[in-house]
Amino acid sequence: MTRKEVLQALSGLFMGMFVAILAATIVSNALPVIIPEIGGSQSIYTWVVTAELLAMTVTVPLWGKLADLFSQKLLLQLSFGLFVVGSLLAGFSQDTTMLIVARALQGMGAGGLTALVQIVMAAMIPPRELGRYAGVFGAIFAVATVGGPLIGGVIVDTDWLGWRFCFLLGVPFTLLAMVLVQRTLKLPAVPRRTASIDWWGALLITAGVSLLLIWITFAGDRYDWLSTETALMVGGTVVLLGLAVVVESKVSEPVIPLDIFRSRTVTLSVVASALVGVAMFGGTVFLAQYLQVSLGYSPTESGLLTLPLVGGLLVSSTVAGALITKTGRWKGWLVAGAVLMTVGFALFSTIDAQTSPWVLGLFMVVLGAGVGALMQNLVLAAQNDVPAHELGAATSVVSFFRSLGGTVGVSVLGALLATRVAEDLSVLGPVEGGGEAAAPDMSMLPEPVRELIRNAYADATAELFRIAVPLAALALVTVLFIKEKALKTTSGAQRLAEEQGAAGLPLH
Structure with missing residues (x-):
């Protein structure tokens, strides 16, 4: 494929990837409106989030393995289709059961796209050239993750849209992505092994x-x-x-070939990716709550205030990718990203209920720059280190552990935050809303109590970031042990043909 053809194909892939990741985060500010309207309880509130996250996380390695056995283009279209069906069902849900099933279908589609977009990129583009495109992918992933709550907040705050638009928004863009991929993605025929699932x-x-x-x-x-x-x-x-x-x-034909962990680069990339997942998902979730409860901003305002985090991610991811392609050197970016991520967490551990939004913006830029330089280049390092016939499995395993780390991090850190807040507020005795998972209604409380709650949430959030500092430092130690290898100059499809062509396998 020429560079023009690659860019045309990537336009459809990136569009689909953006709306799939957006679907996971856009509901965070909309759920308090959605759940009462369809008659759901607090447990349903949790399951609407968990169903999508579970389905996405557990299916990533399965899609990756299927990509080593079947047509990647066909699997991409299947992922798009699942996502569209799930989005339509969610948008027209009349009860909680229908919404949870729809979210699970969305998650299965998003899991396929999370794995397959990176695998197809590696099939089209040599690792030496992949840096610049991987940087853009990382930026899109990050912007969708952080920007979702902002978009969801704006939608539910706009009367003529309504919460159903949160789910229906991505449907036309996904359909357009399907058309673009069908017309522009032309992967070369390569020998395929006999399918055995x-x-x-x-x-x-x-x-x-x-x-x-x-x-x-x-x-x-x-x-x-x-x-x-x-x-x-x-x-x-x-x-x-x-x-x-x-x-x-x-x-x-294992789903996760255990022999890929014989590669030190893959194993260390998996560990570092799990820690990056904690940083990216955990950081954004608890920052939004801190901005709303401790500093008193609205959902839309808190989304706007996280734009420096998006900016740091966007710039560092794209710049790192472009320079990796230009120089062929990548380990320095992993180390720099891990250092900045550690420093970012350390800075956030100093926040309180009086921290200036300008200071927070600076902290966000540092943290975003670290995650942006680190996240996607770990995938690149793993892809460069495995045989072409295990490219799908290696890519999906790194992505899987990043998603798993994010899920575990959010849940564990959330439980720690709730415990710390409950301890700080115990002097008040029973406070209405204080024992719920959602933030208390500050407008219904007297000023002395509001002040105590603001400080409690600020102190608890700062403590979470103090816990995250050693995790980020561990990610830094992990990437220091990754050995830098020259980036290959042939695409995954070309290498696969070279590896298997001698076996006389039919082209698929």
């Missing part, structure tokens, strides 16, 4: 990860962290994932 491995991995995420989501809320439920769920997770490892070590 590891259904048992897929089932065990999905069940094990789902049980883990369900436990983390409800621990500290529905039951104590140290409880019978915890013991049963953790034990079940260990058993299911242990069986998955046994199955993956024996089947001919």
Whole structure:
């Protein structure tokens, strides 16, 4: 493919990727309006978020494996289709069951796009040239993640739109992306292995990860962290994932080939990506709550105030990608990104209820620049280090652990925040709204109580960032041990043809 053809194909891929990631975050400011209207409870509130996140996280490695066995273009269109169906069902939902099922379908489609867009990019573009495009991908991923709450807030604050538009907004753009991909994506024919799907491995991995995420989501809320439920769920997770490892070590076409972890680069990239997931998802979730509760901004205003975070991500991701393509050197960007991420967390650990929005903006730029330089280049490092026939699995595994890290981080840090706030507010006795997961209605409380709650949320948020500092430092140590290797100059499709062509396999 010429550069013009690559850009045309990427336009459809990136458009679909943006709306898929946007769907995961756009509902955060809309759910307080949606749930009462369709008769949902607090548990339904949680499941509308969890269903999409679970489906996206657990299906990423499955899509990645399918990409090593079947037509990547066909799988992309299937992902788009699932996302459109889920979006339409969510937009026209009449009850909570329909909405949760719709969100799960959206998550399955988004999981496919999260894995497949990066895999198709690697198939079209050599690693040496991939940097600039991977930088743009990382920027789009970050902007959609951080910008979703802002867009959702604006939609629900606009009377003539309504909450259903949060789900329907992405449908026309996804359909346009399907047309663009069908017309512009022309992957060369390469030898394919005989398809053999590891259904048992897929089932065990999905069940094990789902049980883990369900436990983390409800621990500290529905039951104590140290409880019978915890013991049963953790034990079940260990058993299911242990069986998955046994199955993956024996089947001919495992969902997650265990031998890719023999690559030090892949293993370290997986660890670092999980820690980046905590930074990106956890940071944005709790910053929004801090801005609204402690500093008193509206959902739309708090979204606007996070734009410096988006700016830092956007600039560092695109600049790093362009310079990696120009120079061929990439490890320095991983190290610089991890350093900036650690410094960003350390700066945020100093916030309180009086911190200036200008100071917060500076902190956000530093944190965003760190995550932007680090996130997508970890995928590039892994893709450059594996054989072409494992490109899909390696890409999806790194993405999977980033998503898993984000889910775990949000749940655990959220539980710690709730505990700290409850302790700080215990001097008040029972406070209406104080025991709920949602922020209390500040307008209904007297000024002395509002001041105490503002300080409680600010102190708890700062403590979360203090906890995140050593995690970011661990990511820095991890990337220091990644060995820099020259970026390959042939695309994944070309390498796959070279690796398997001698075997006389038919082109697929």
